[in-house]
Amino acid sequence: MSKYILEMKNITKRFPGVKALDNVNLKVEKGEIHSLVGENGAGKSTLMKVLSGVYPTGSYDGSIHFEGKEAHFKDIKQSENMGIVIIHQELALSPFLSIAENIFLGNEIHSRNIIKWQETIQQSKELLDRVGLQESPETAVMDIGVGKQQLVEIAKALSKNVKLLILDEPTAALNENDSENLLRLLLELKKQGITSILISHKLNEVSSISDAITIIRDGQTIETIDTKKEKASEDRIIKGMVGRELTSRFPDRVPNIGETVFEVKNWNVYHPQHSDRKMIDNINIHIRRGEIVGIAGLMGAGRTELAMSIFGKSFGKKIEGTLLKDGKEIEANTVSDAIRYGIAYVSEDRKTYGLNLIDDVKRNITLSNLKRVSNNTVIDENKEIQEALYLREKLNIKTPTLEQLAGNLSGGNQQKIVLGKWIFTEPDILILDEPTRGIDVGAKFEIYSQINELAANGLGVLVISSELPEVLGLSDRIYVMNAGKITGELTRDEANQESVMRYMTGFGGANGANTN
Amino acid sequence: MQTLINLFRNNIREYGMIIALVLITALFWVLTGGITFNSLNLTNLILQNGYILVLAVGMVLVIITGNIDLSVGSVVAFVGAIAGVLMINNNVPVWLAIILSLVVGAIIGIWQGFWIAYVGIPSFIVTLAGMLIFRGLTLYLLDGKSLAPFPDSFGMFSSGFLPNIGSGDFHILSMVLSVILSIFLIYLEINKRKRQLNYNFQVVPMWIMVTKLVLLLYVINWFTYKLALNKGIPIVLLIVLALIFIYTFIMKNTVSGRHIYATGGNKKAADLSGIKTKRVEFWVFVNNGIIAALAGLMFASRLNSATPSAGNMLELDAIAAVFIGGASMSGGVGTVIGAIVGGLVMGVMNNGMSLIGIGIDWQQAIKGMVLLLAVGFDVFNKKRAGK
Numbered sequence: 076m077s078k079y080i081l082e083m084k085n086i087t088k089r090f091p092g093v094k095a096l097d098n099v100n101l102k103v104e105k106g107e108i109h110s111l112v113g114e115n116g117a118g119k120s121t122l123m124k125v126l127s128g129v130y131p132t133g134s135y136d137g138s139i140h141f142e143g144k145e146a147h148f149k150d151i152k153q154s155e156n157m158g159i160v161i162i163h164q165e166l167a168l169s170p171f172l173s174i175a176e177n178i179f180l181g182n183e184i185h186s187r188n189i190i191k192w193q194e195t196i197q198q199s200k201e202l203l204d205r206v207g208l209q210e211s212p213e214t215a216v217m218d219i220g221v222g223k224q225q226l227v228e229i230a231k232a233l234s235k236n237v238k239l240l241i242l243d244e245p246t247a248a249l250n251e252n253d254s255e256n257l258l259r260l261l262l263e264l265k266k267q268g269i270t271s272i273l274i275s276h277k278l279n280e281v282s283s284i285s286d287a288i289t290i291i292r293d294g295q296t297i298e299t300i301d302t303k304k305e306k307a308s309e310d311r312i313i314k315g316m317v318g319r320e321l322t323s324r325f326p327d328r329v330p331n332i333g334e335t336v337f338e339v340k341n342w343n344v345y346h347p348q349h350s351d352r353k354m355i356d357n358i359n360i361h362i363r364r365g366e367i368v369g370i371a372g373l374m375g376a377g378r379t380e381l382a383m384s385i386f387g388k389s390f391g392k393k394i395e396g397t398l399l400k401d402g403k404e405i406e407a408n409t410v411s412d413a414i415r416y417g418i419a420y421v422s423e424d425r426k427t428y429g430l431n432l433i434d435d436v437k438r439n440i441t442l443s444n445l446k447r448v449s450n451n452t453v454i455d456e457n458k459e460i461q462e463a464l465y466l467r468e469k470l471n472i473k474t475p476t477l478e479q480l481a482g483n484l485s486g487g488n489q490q491k492i493v494l495g496k497w498i499f500t501e502p503d504i505l506i507l508d509e510p511t512r513g514i515d516v517g518a519k520f521e522i523y524s525q526i527n528e529l530a531a532n533g534l535g536v537l538v539i540s541s542e543l544p545e546v547l548g549l550s551d552r553i554y555v556m557n558a559g560k561i562t563g564e565l566t567r568d569e570a571n572q573e574s575v576m577r578y579m580t581g582f583g584g585a586n587g588a589n590t591n
Numbered sequence: 592m593q594t595l596i597n598l599f600r601n602n603i604r605e606y607g608m609i610i611a612l613v614l615i616t617a618l619f620w621v622l623t624g625g626i627t628f629n630s631l632n633l634t635n636l637i638l639q640n641g642y643i644l645v646l647a648v649g650m651v652l653v654i655i656t657g658n659i660d661l662s663v664g665s666v667v668a669f670v671g672a673i674a675g676v677l678m679i680n681n682n683v684p685v686w687l688a689i690i691l692s693l694v695v696g697a698i699i700g701i702w703q704g705f706w707i708a709y710v711g712i713p714s715f716i717v718t719l720a721g722m723l724i725f726r727g728l729t730l731y732l733l734d735g736k737s738l739a740p741f742p743d744s745f746g747m748f749s750s751g752f753l754p755n756i757g758s759g760d761f762h763i764l765s766m767v768l769s770v771i772l773s774i775f776l777i778y779l780e781i782n783k784r785k786r787q788l789n790y791n792f793q794v795v796p797m798w799i800m801v802t803k804l805v806l807l808l809y810v811i812n813w814f815t816y817k818l819a820l821n822k823g824i825p826i827v828l829l830i831v832l833a834l835i836f837i838y839t840f841i842m843k844n845t846v847s848g849r850h851i852y853a854t855g856g857n858k859k860a861a862d863l864s865g866i867k868t869k870r871v872e873f874w875v876f877v878n879n880g881i882i883a884a885l886a887g888l889m890f891a892s893r894l895n896s897a898t899p900s901a902g903n904m905l906e907l908d909a910i911a912a913v914f915i916g917g918a919s920m921s922g923g924v925g926t927v928i929g930a931i932v933g934g935l936v937m938g939v940m941n942n943g944m945s946l947i948g949i950g951i952d953w954q955q956a957i958k959g960m961v962l963l964l965a966v967g968f969d970v971f972n973k974k975r976a977g978k
Contacts, residue, residue, distance in 0.1 A: 411865035431856035
């Protein structure tokens with residue numbers, strides 16, 4: 076029997092137009108904690124979906140060997156039966172049910188469809204002991220904190236006789252204390268013979284706990300570091316993660332930077348439901364005309380929350396601070412106020428927040444500024460078509476007609492419609508949240524060109540992106556965020572992948588911005 | 592030919608419904624031996640279904656925003672009761688009573704719109720409550736009994752006709768109006784084409800436009816001619832036509848209409864596009880309250896009494912008409928014309944089945960099947976388009 080519990084060989088997974096995984100290899104030894112690191116979008120989650128059967132056998136190339144035997148999972152149920160359990164970043168617990176009910180959800184202890192409560196509670200208690208959670212199994216899951224919910228998830232996994240536990244960003248939503256507990260638990264489980272795969276952006280955790288680290292970049296395995304042979308410092312990992320040359324993926328541009336057009340001062344935002352949770356912590360930023368400013372940060376750093384709270388207070392509660400447009404203070408309490416002051420926000424989630432998918436291209440483009448194509452609230456349809464035709468041509472939106480429903484177009488073209496929609500509002504400040512998420516390289520280049528052109532026309536552009544090369548390739552200046560704070564500000568010359576990554580992970584640079 | 596096929600494919604919903612209406616009408620024409628199309632029956636068809644068509648116009652707006660209004664049947668009864676109490680018990684002048692009744696409809700809309708849009712209670716719940724509340728209030732107002740009769744002039748609402756000019760049996764004024772409408776429609780179509788050409792847009796081929804116009808004008812004038820042979824154009828038809836014109840214009844050509852579609856299509860995206868979606872929902876319910884009040888007046892006038900059971904289940908007829916007319920349960924899709932065609936499908940079936948002597952039991956069941964098949968056809972089409 077081989078020493079590997081899991082071997083994934085030459086896994087290649089294609090989506091229409093994109094190769095998400097390209098000959099990826101992953102070997103996990105029995106009883107080890109194996110970390111999987113890489114930038115957002117590098118292919119970690121896709122790989123885990125292949126492993127757990129979300130993408131069924133046959134939809135990818137390559138082979139999976141689990142405990143020495145070749146495995147062909149058709150769905151999650153099959154992989155779970157073999158002892159592979161994946162715990163996602165967004166927990167899959169039912170909030171109104173009790174801990175015990177959640178642990179045995181879909182796997183209830185019953186005889187003839189009647190639940191055996193005694194045994195359910197009894198076994199839940201044992202499982203909770205194993206994960207070190209001191210709560211009554213009858214407590215509702217919504218009454219315990221995120222950290223404890225995470226433990227319930229692990230207890231649930233244990234109840235399924237897990238052999239390989241996969242944790243996707245388990246500590247992203249946890250505070251320091253809970254994170255430490257969780258990591259200690261992983262070491263404990265390791266002693267009990269359970270193998271874990273840990274996906275994490277927190278490199279300090281990865282570096283301290285892992286037996287092996289596999290680095291993925293652009294859908295390819297870069298290397299696997301065996302920490303018994305080689306010490307894996309964070310620098311070492313970062314180098315592996317980003318070691319890529321910036322080629323000409325970005326159009327050339329000579330910035331022409333003018334006056335400050337927009338300023339955010341002492342900006343504080345609290346969570347809309349948990350009003351004691353500070354999401355944005357005293358942020359000060361400014362954008363000048365003709366300037367492209369990047370905001371880098373990991374998921375959960377608060378970038379989208381910052382953007383949306385600026386954009387007509389569409390996120391958060393108890394918002395404090397001031398906004399200045401061209402040096403004058405403005406009150407933008409609603410989205411329509413913000414639009415009137417020339418602020419535009421292209422959402423990171425075009426399908427949910429950007430488009431009306433069941434309406435046509437033309438109407439999506441004009442929606443935010445119908446005033447421009449109407450007289451006394453009566454829409455001039457011909458003028459509307461004319462404007463939409465112009466933007467379709469300018470942005471190269473590939474659609475058979477303007478009457479095509481937005482939902483029928485590809486992601487890249489949908490993104491261009493959203494961009495067009497906001498260009499149509501004639502903004503002075505354009506906030507782009509993940510402007511190229513999930514679209515192909517060609518469309519990306521076109522969008523970058525548009526961004527450059529807009530900046531050249533004197534707009535202030537703020538680009539939020541999880542793709543470091545994108546932030547670096549586009550921006551004249553970069554703010555880095557971590558945990559709701561700006562942890563660093565870098566000029567184009569100062570910024571490189573390593574320096575930005577340091578601020579992103581909260582480790583700061585020479586000026587020691589570690590404010591945790 | 593290819594353009595024709597494309598035109599049809601892009602509008603399969605609307606054309607499909609119109610074709611269904613034509614087929615159903617033809618079917619009953621054959622089954623009843625032509626009675627469907629005689630002058631008296633066509634007049635009756637309008638008088639019988641006027642208030643359902645009115646309700647459908649209000650309901651389609653509500654459904655396009657992704658909501659539902661179950662209370663309109665009770666509102667019809669309640670407003671009828673108010674009108675009865677005002678006119679019959681208190682001798683309030685008819686015109687004033689009509690205005691007050693419409694104001695009551697608006698207040699009901701404000702009440703329901705407030706809970707739905709600003710408090711955030713699902714419209715199904717709020718209007719289900721409204722259905723009970725207003726039925727109860729009707730019973731209270733009428734003390735469980737019917738109030739009758741209304742003053743004669745109130746009868747205009749349901750059984751009035753346009754006055755005639757001349758002294759012959761043939762209703763000349765109706766025909767004149769029909770011709771004026773025809774000329775107006777031709778003008779609109781030519782004007783639209785001219786403006787499209789000014790912008791250098793592609794226009795539909797001339798022959799398609801002409802065929803469409805000829806068909807439309809033929810139907811309108813033939814229909815009016817039939818009515819003119821009887822008593823002319825009923826007031827009910829004028830009310831319905833006015834609503835169709837006004838609301839089609841609002842939904843197609845105004846910013847408000849666009850905001851209604853956007854709110855129903857994707858509320859979150861609409862919010863982030865600067866549309867005040869709460870305000871949109873609120874006003875749509877206020878509007879529907881007023882329209883339900885109008886239907887209530889028409890209904891009371893037709894019965895010539897205010898009765899506690901008035902308008903029972905009427906909301907379901909209106910909702911069925913809207914869905915048969917191609918609207919989507921999840922919002923964002925639907926047209927005023929579609930809702931009217933849906934209402935006519937139901938109306939023609941009611942009328943035809945009664946004429947050939949099908950009992951109320953089978954009428955209900957058959958209407959249910961038609962609703963299911965019409966929406967099923969839509970779902971099938973959408974799935975096929977998605978592939």
